[in-house]
Each structure stands twice: as C-alpha cells, then as structure tokens.
Amino acid sequence: MLSVQDxxxxxxxxxxxxxxxxxxxxxxxxxxxxxxVGESGCGKSMTSLAIMGLLPSxxxxxxxxxxxxxxxxxxxxxxxxxxxxxxxxVSMIFQEPMTSLNPVLRVGDQIIEALMVHDKxxxxxxxxxxxxxxxxxxxxxxxxxxxxxxxxLSGGMRQRIMxxxxxxxxxxxLVADEPTTALDVTVQSQILSLIRELRDELSMSVLFIxxxxxxxxxxxxxxxxxxxxQIVETADVGTLFENPVHPYTHGLFSCLPDPTRRSELLNPIxxxxxxxxxxxxxxxxxxxxxxxxxxxxxxxxDWTPFEPEHQARCHxxxxxxxxx
Amino acid sequence: MTGExxxxxxxxxxxxxxxxxxxxxxxxxxxxxxxxxxKGEILGFVGETGCGxxxxxxxxxxxxxxxAGDVQYGGSNVLAMAGKQLRDVRVNMRMVFQDPYxxxxxxxxxxxxxxxxxxxxKLFASKAERAQKISDTLQSVGLDxxxxxxxxxxLSGGQRQRVGxxxxxxxxxDIIIADEPVSAxxxxxxxxxLNLLLDLQKRLGLTILFISHDLSVVGQISDxxxxxxxxxxxxxxxxxxxxxxxxxxxxxxxxxxxxxxDPKIKSGDGLALGEPPSRLEPLPxxxxxxxxxxASDVCLTTxxxxxxxxxxxxxxxxxxx
Numbered sequence: 130m131l132s133v134q135d136x137x138x139x140x141x142x143x144x145x146x147x148x149x150x151x152x153x154x155x156x157x158x159x160x161x162x163x164x165x166v167g168e169s170g171c172g173k174s175m176t177s178l179a180i181m182g183l184l185p186s187x188x189x190x191x192x193x194x195x196x197x198x199x200x201x202x203x204x205x206x207x208x209x210x211x212x213x214x215x216x217x218x219v220s221m222i223f224q225e226p227m228t229s230l231n232p233v234l235r236v237g238d239q240i241i242e243a244l245m246v247h248d249k250x251x252x253x254x255x256x257x258x259x260x261x262x263x264x265x266x267x268x269x270x271x272x273x274x275x276x277x278x279x280x281x282l283s284g285g286m287r288q289r290i291m292x293x294x295x296x297x298x299x300x301x302x303l304v305a306d307e308p309t310t311a312l313d314v315t316v317q318s319q320i321l322s323l324i325r326e327l328r329d330e331l332s333m334s335v336l337f338i339x340x341x342x343x344x345x346x347x348x349x350x351x352x353x354x355x356x357x358x359q360i361v362e363t364a365d366v367g368t369l370f371e372n373p374v375h376p377y378t379h380g381l382f383s384c385l386p387d388p389t390r391r392s393e394l395l396n397p398i399x400x401x402x403x404x405x406x407x408x409x410x411x412x413x414x415x416x417x418x419x420x421x422x423x424x425x426x427x428x429x430x431d432w433t434p435f436e437p438e439h440q441a442r443c444h445x446x447x448x449x450x451x452x453x
Numbered sequence: 454m455t456g457e458x459x460x461x462x463x464x465x466x467x468x469x470x471x472x473x474x475x476x477x478x479x480x481x482x483x484x485x486x487x488x489x490x491x492k493g494e495i496l497g498f499v500g501e502t503g504c505g506x507x508x509x510x511x512x513x514x515x516x517x518x519x520x521a522g523d524v525q526y527g528g529s530n531v532l533a534m535a536g537k538q539l540r541d542v543r544v545n546m547r548m549v550f551q552d553p554y555x556x557x558x559x560x561x562x563x564x565x566x567x568x569x570x571x572x573x574x575k576l577f578a579s580k581a582e583r584a585q586k587i588s589d590t591l592q593s594v595g596l597d598x599x600x601x602x603x604x605x606x607x608l609s610g611g612q613r614q615r616v617g618x619x620x621x622x623x624x625x626x627d628i629i630i631a632d633e634p635v636s637a638x639x640x641x642x643x644x645x646x647l648n649l650l651l652d653l654q655k656r657l658g659l660t661i662l663f664i665s666h667d668l669s670v671v672g673q674i675s676d677x678x679x680x681x682x683x684x685x686x687x688x689x690x691x692x693x694x695x696x697x698x699x700x701x702x703x704x705x706x707x708x709x710x711x712x713x714x715d716p717k718i719k720s721g722d723g724l725a726l727g728e729p730p731s732r733l734e735p736l737p738x739x740x741x742x743x744x745x746x747x748a749s750d751v752c753l754t755t756x757x758x759x760x761x762x763x764x765x766x767x768x769x770x771x772x773x774x
Contacts (some may be wrong), residue, residue, distance in 0.1 A: 168640065169607040223735065283728050291680050313501035313666070314501065314666070314668070315501065315707065315710045316710070316728060317710070317712070318720060318722055319557055319726070340640065341712065341713040343669075343711065343712030343714040346713060346716045347712040347713065347716070347720050366716045367716055367717075372716055376561060380641060381641065383716070384644035385643075386643075386647065386667075386672065386673035386674075387639065387669070387673060388669060388672025388692065388696045389693075389696070390673075394648050394652075396644070396649060397642075397644035398644075401609055401641075401642065452716070
C-alpha cells in the first residue's frame with residue numbers, strides 16, 4: 130500500500146548536507162501495522178513527516194528516494210497538491226493532541242473542516258458523518274462532545290478526536306507518531322486497542338512510530354529498528370522479539386527494566402548515539418558495539434538476510450536469541 | 454523491612470487551590486498519606502498523572518506546603534521547621550528532578566552547580582578541598598572531572614541527569630527524593646542512570662524515595678512499592694510480592710495495562726477501565742469505585758482505609774478479604 134524507497138532526508142547546510150535518514154526502504158501491506166522503533170534523534174519522526182510531505186522547513190528536504198502510495202509517487206507533493214490531485218490517502222496523528230488541535234474551535238468543527246477539505250461528505254450531512262466518526266473512535270455522547278473545546282476533554286479523548294480527524298479523509302494509511310507517549314498507561318492501552326480495531330474494521334495500514342518496545346510488541350505485525358538515521362534490522366514482530374540479531378537491537382532489550390529480575394544491574398549500551406554531524410563512516414553503531422571489527426568502520430554495511438522477512442545491517446549478527 | 458524508620462510520614466495532606474472561572478476549588482493532591490521509609494531501602498512511588506506522587510516528595514522536603522501531617526526525621530517534625538533548621542535538614546534530604554534541562558542553572562558551570570549545597574553551608578575549608586570534592590563527586594557519577602568547567606548546554610540529557618545526581622550527593626545525604634529521574638531519557642541512557650542510582654545507593658548507604666509513573670522502572674529498582682491513586686496510597690508492599698500477586702484492583706489494572714515487551718504475552722486493553730474522574734469533584738466513597746470491576750454499594754459511600762494483609766502488605770479496598 131505504502132512503499133518508501135531509498136529515502137534520504139537531509140538538512141541543507143552551507144557545507145555538506147547532514148543526512149537525517151539514510152536510504153530508508155520499507156513497504157507496508159494493506160491492513161498491516163509496521164512499527165518503527167528507535168531512540169530520540171534516530172530520524173523516525175522525520176521519516177513520517179517526509180511521507181506526509183510535511184518536512185518542517187526549506188532547509189530540510191528529501192534528497193533521494195521516493196514515497197509511493199498505491200503506486201502513485203507522492204514524494205514531492207505538498208499537502209494541498211495531494212488534496213487537489215485526489216491522492217490524499219495518508220493521515221497522520223501526533224504525539225501531543227493538545228498542541229495539534231486548535232484550542233479555540235469546537236472539536237466537532239475541526240472534524241467537519243477535515244471532511245470539507247477532502248470533500249468526503251459523499252453528499253451527506255457533514256454533522257451526521259462527524260457523529261459517525263466520533264462513534265467509530267468510541268467517544269460517548271457524540272452529539273454532546275462535538276460541541277466541546279479541546280481543553281474540556283481529557284488527553285485520551287483528545288487523541289480520539291485526532292484519530293477521528295485523521296479518519297475523515299478515509300485514509301488507506303495512518304501514520305502515528307508516538308500517539309500514546311503523552312498518555313497514562315491505562316489510557317494508552319485503550320488507544321492501542323482502538324488503533325488495532327480500526328485497522329481490522331477499515332483494513333487500514335498503519336505506520337506506528339514509537340520509542341517503546343513494549344508498545345511495538347503489543348501492536349505491530351512487523352518492526353523496523355532505526356539507529357542514527359538507518360534501519361538496522363527488520364523482521365516480523367515474533368521473530369524480532371525472539372531472535373534479534375543486530376547488536377543494537379540486543380542492546381535495547383538488555384536495557385529494558387524487568388521487575389522479575391529486581392535490583393540486578395541492567396546491561397546498558399555504553400556511550401550515547403552520535404550527533405547528526407558526526408555519524409561515523411561505516412556502521413553508525415560501531416563505536417558503541419562490543420563485537421566491532423575493522424571492516425565495520427568503513428564502507429556501507431549491506432543487508433544480511435536470515436529468513437525471507439528478517440534482515441539486518443551487520444557484519445557480526447548474533448544468534449541464539451535473547452539471554453533471559 | 455525491619456528496624457527503625459529513618460523517615461516516618463503520618464497523615465500528610467497537601468491541597469492546591471484551583472480557579473475555575475470565579476470559583477476556587479480545593480484539589481486534594483495528597484490526602485492523608487502515611488508511610489515509613491527505612492534506612493538503606495529504595496521505596497518506589499508509582500501512579501498515573503496527577504495522583505499526587507510528586508507532591509508527596511515535594512511536601513516532605515517542604516517545597517510544597519503541606520496542610521497537615523507529621524514527617525518525623527531525626528526526632529523532630531520536618532513540617533514544623535523553618536529557616537535555618539529547615540535548611541540544615543535539607544542537607545541530609547536531597548532532591549533529584551525530572552527534567553535535567555530545566556533543573557540546572559544555564560549560567561553556572563557544572564562545578565558550581567555541584568558544589569552549591571556545600572557553598573551555602575560553608576562545608577569546604579579551602580578552594581583546593583572544594584575542587585577535590587567536585588572532582589571526586591563527578592567521578593562517582595561517571596563523569597570526567599573536566600566537566601566541572603563546562604556549562605549545561607554542552608551536555609547531553611543523560612550527562613545532565615548525572616550532574617543532577619552529583620548535586621544531590623555532595624555532601625552525602627541520608628535520603629534522596631528522586632522525582633521521575635529517568636522519564637526524560639532514552640531507554641539506553643535510562644538504564645545507565647538506573648544502574649548509577651543502584652550503585653550509589655549501595656556505596657553510600659543511601660535511602661531513596663523513587664517516584665515514577667513507569668511501573669517497570671519502579672519494579673526494577675525498588676525494594677518496596679507504594680501505588681498511589683488520586684492522592685491516596687491504595688497499596689504498599691514488597692516489590693516482587695506486589696508484582697506477582699497485586700491485591701488492589703487498581704494495582705492489577707496498572708500491571709495489566711503495561712505493554713509487555715513480548716508479543717506472546719498480551720497486555721490488557723483497559724477498555725473496561727474508562728478514565729479517572731475529575732480531581733475537583735471527588736467521589737464520596739472509594740475514589741476508584743467508578744472504574745473498579747469489584748465495586749459494590751459500600752464502595753460508593755464509604756472510603757476504604759489502608760488495612761494490613763499477610764507479609765506486611767497493606768491495601769485500601771473493601772472487596773479484599
């Protein structure tokens with residue numbers, strides 16, 4: 130449904146352009162949830178903005194690569210051009226619903242606005258369609274809540290409104306950038322099950338971006354692990370959590386607090402992620418990796434396939450699964 | 454836990470006053486919280502946004518003004534102290550804050566920030582001793598002594614949080630109140646800082662009150678855990694007991710909702726739970742009653758009190774035998 134090919138997003142500077150993401154490629158099938166997991170600054174949010182045509186300024190641009198939606202190239206189309214050309218099949222929800230909603234408009238009007246822009250009322254009353262959307266995201270008393278302002282709603286309800294707006298254009302793909310990070314854990318679990326349910330009902334594809342391995346395990350069908358702008362490992366969720374091969378993925382797992390192994394020291398990854406300006410040549414993870422060898426420090430690291438759907442960029446893939 | 458508590462909190466109440474239009478509502482951020490903190494333990498406080506866990510920490514040290522209650526430390530009530538007496542007690546009870554970007558003065562060098570408590574209390578005999586103490590402290594939190602001359606903007610989030618911890622251990626206190634110290638950090642850096650706290654606790658014999666919204670983090674680091682809901686402690690128990698056999702229905706819901714990093718274990722969908730009620734209009738009975746699967750008539754009218762259960766556990770629930 131959505132295909133990202135060889136995508137490189139760069140900050141244009143006076144000198145060398147700084148690559149935020151490097152040669153990303155992934156596909157999302159219809160009705161599939163792809164989880165993209167990585168730490169702050171690994172380029173996961175910029176990837177989602179590039180897909181949406183929402184890169185923040187003229188200084189940040191898609192340098193190479195394409196984004197295909199159902200076969201149509203949408204890489205360099207601005208949001209309004211997408212609407213005009215009728216390829217508006219990708220919607221996005223953001224981390225902080227309070228800052229994404231307009232505080233002085235009633236939430237119902239904000240949904241109607243999205244319906245009008247995309248002309249998806251199908252000749253029906255937009256208010257009735259809005260009520261349907263609110264029912265779809267399980268907002269109780271839809272008729273009443275339409276008239277509420279964002280500040281009158283809880284964080285969970287606001288995120289449901291965001292999802293309703295995203296659904297207004299009947300998207301084929303929903304891009305969700307950390308949509309549950311600002312929510313409490315009991316509310317988070319409700320939003321995750323809502324996304325799962327909408328995927329099943331509308332056979333929508335979902336690109337779910339998060340830093341939380343727990344959320345990925347619970348929601349995604351397939352996972353891409355990102356580090357310093359590159360995808361370093363990709364597999365279906367069962368394989369990745371059972372048998373991760375990239376040392377960085379291993380490192381992430383061994384950092385996870387585990388209440389069943391209480392007061393044992395965790396096994397953190399030494400050092401910290403590189404800044405954009407000094408991502409090393411060769412494997413970006415090499416300076417923090419305990420399996421590093423000389424050939425890791427130069428040249429591009431190619432994909433090593435393990436199973437048909439499981440591959441990693443590493444010269445020293447680990448086997449034998451996770452040490453429990 | 455056995456022995457004498459190093460800090461004993463009884464009936465702590467802290468109320469904020471919130472304006473809505475022309476009316477002012479009392480918001481009982483902490484409502485009658487009592488617990489003991491024992492020497493050398495890590496006591497975790499866990500709960501969701503607005504449950505009062507941060508206010509408990511701030512009230513103990515006097516950063517938020519408690520309305521009522523008694524905090525016994527070293528034979529006297531901290532809440533009754535003021536002026537020099539309070540400042541002196543704060544040398545032994547220190548705080549580590551959540552946001553390492555907001556809690557360091559951007560115009561002070563790291564060395565000056567770390568030495569601040571010592572400077573205020575005139576604890577350094579000479580410049581050389583001060584420099585030596587700063588350098589030792591930075592090393593003990595895993596930073597190079599050369600960081601003393603640098604400024605906060607030069608540091609990463611993880612390094613800043615190490616500085617935040619360094620400030621809290623020079624001079625070595627009895628108690629550290631750590632308020633969400635790893636929430637702003639990435640998981641790999643979070644693990645480094647958690648290890649540092651465990652290491653310091655063992656080396657310096659610290660007692661830590663560890664406040665976090667993240668049940669996994671609290672479970673990893675704490676000896677005992679107190680679960681808070683809307684200003685009250687609903688359950689307090691030894692950490693592994695709380696995890697394996699949670700008593701209170703809220704604790705169970707919380708543990709169930711945590712997304713487990715294993716696709717084979719399905720986390721709960723939390724759908725039956727709904728959302729917490731408004732803090733400004735508290736329920737007459739148990740504050741969890743409207744979300745609780747076990748709620749009965751008595752829960753809607755009478756607030757439950759914290760009762761003793763087997764193995765020194767305590768929980769506040771009518772439905773438990």
